[in-house]
Amino acid sequence: MPEQTDLGQEPQSGAEAAASPTGPDRAHVDTAAVEANPLADPTERKRLMGTVDTTPGVAKPDAVLKVDNVRRDFGGITAVNVDHLEVQRGIITALIGPNGAGKTTFFNLITGFDKPSSGRDAKWSFDGRSLGRTNASAVAKAGMVRTFQLTKSLSRMTVMDNMLLGAPQQPGERLALSLLRPLWSKREGEIRGKAEELLARFKLLEKKDDYAGSLSGGQRKLLEMARALMSDPRMIMLDEPMAGVNPALTQSLLGHIQTLRDEGTTVLFVEHDMHMVRHISDWVVVMAEGKVVAEGPADTVMADKAVIDAYLGAHHDTDLGDDALLEDDSVVAELEAEAEAAEAAEKEKEGQR
Numbered sequence: 001m002p003e004q005t006d007l008g009q010e011p012q013s014g015a016e017a018a019a020s021p022t023g024p025d026r027a028h029v030d031t032a033a034v035e036a037n038p039l040a041d042p043t044e045r046k047r048l049m050g051t052v053d054t055t056p057g058v059a060k061p062d063a064v065l066k067v068d069n070v071r072r073d074f075g076g077i078t079a080v081n082v083d084h085l086e087v088q089r090g091i092i093t094a095l096i097g098p099n100g101a102g103k104t105t106f107f108n109l110i111t112g113f114d115k116p117s118s119g120r121d122a123k124w125s126f127d128g129r130s131l132g133r134t135n136a137s138a139v140a141k142a143g144m145v146r147t148f149q150l151t152k153s154l155s156r157m158t159v160m161d162n163m164l165l166g167a168p169q170q171p172g173e174r175l176a177l178s179l180l181r182p183l184w185s186k187r188e189g190e191i192r193g194k195a196e197e198l199l200a201r202f203k204l205l206e207k208k209d210d211y212a213g214s215l216s217g218g219q220r221k222l223l224e225m226a227r228a229l230m231s232d233p234r235m236i237m238l239d240e241p242m243a244g245v246n247p248a249l250t251q252s253l254l255g256h257i258q259t260l261r262d263e264g265t266t267v268l269f270v271e272h273d274m275h276m277v278r279h280i281s282d283w284v285v286v287m288a289e290g291k292v293v294a295e296g297p298a299d300t301v302m303a304d305k306a307v308i309d310a311y312l313g314a315h316h317d318t319d320l321g322d323d324a325l326l327e328d329d330s331v332v333a334e335l336e337a338e339a340e341a342a343e344a345a346e347k348e349k350e351g352q353r
């Protein structure tokens, strides 16, 4: 019920500090990373984004992605109708909104997996390069890669083969490599080496010869992320990275996303888990009915009336990250049981294929 929903409440318990705006992310500073990248310092990120006002569509100090007039209709439904949106380079931005708000469609559009209905006016650019008429593989080549809501790891391929699929193919490489065996071997060795490095980082190296289908839901999410990193993207877009992830893997996934940001990669992610949103986002953009209705730091946004209305209008039982709930062990147990059931269902479905 609206009056009982506290969208801006700070967490109380120690265990849930991990999911809080005052949790470890704010406290954690990797000094070596800060030397290479000032935005690895939470204070610096806060200072930078503190200069940005919270009007929807506001300009960012150094936007890596700029989107204008992107609209997508499905029959009578306008799924996306974004006038203007900018994503700041080098930080973690969350894209949130109730079910059906248009988040996934928006991801599909700007990564070339779908085409806008408003072809004429729509334009978007990544790092100054126009991508409006570009297909998905060219978008990835430009440095912007995405993962999917339902993991696309090919379950009947090994973990290593999944990784090799993520390696970029250089122009002309196929012909050159097929003619020159030594060149081909060297390149393949480099790619495998890189895949092994990433798998080790995501604690999947021991599984490299296993079928991807034998991995848990959480491990597949890690594999999706590792595979996306094979092309050294400058921006990674994650669609619901936490969906179906066992709580045991949650921290590790969060840590990987923060590390990517600290290393200089821009992260844009769609997520329903508001604890995660509050914990790791430097900036939050809210969509409702296809439009950007609010943006700003997590705490500000979740206390915004337009956001509360958008969520409550869509479904009344939304948990917008009121971490005080997690003090109750039964809530934690319920969340864990839900995650395990989702994972079991996913495995069963996979087994039936």
Ligand SMILES: Nc1ncnc2c1ncn2[C@@H]1O[C@H](COP(=O)(O)OP(=O)(O)OP(=O)(O)O)[C@@H](O)[C@H]1O
Pocket (backbone or CB within 6 Å): 074, 077, 078, 079, 097, 098, 099, 100, 101, 102, 103, 104, 105, 106
């Ligand atoms: N291929 C499609 N055909 C028809 N309608 C579609 C299609 N894809 C999306 N829609 C509609 O567009 C709207 C936005 O959907 P979208 O999946 O982008 O929302 P979302 O914010 O990602 O939702 P969720 O959080 O539930 O994933 C919804 O009304 C959806 O039913």
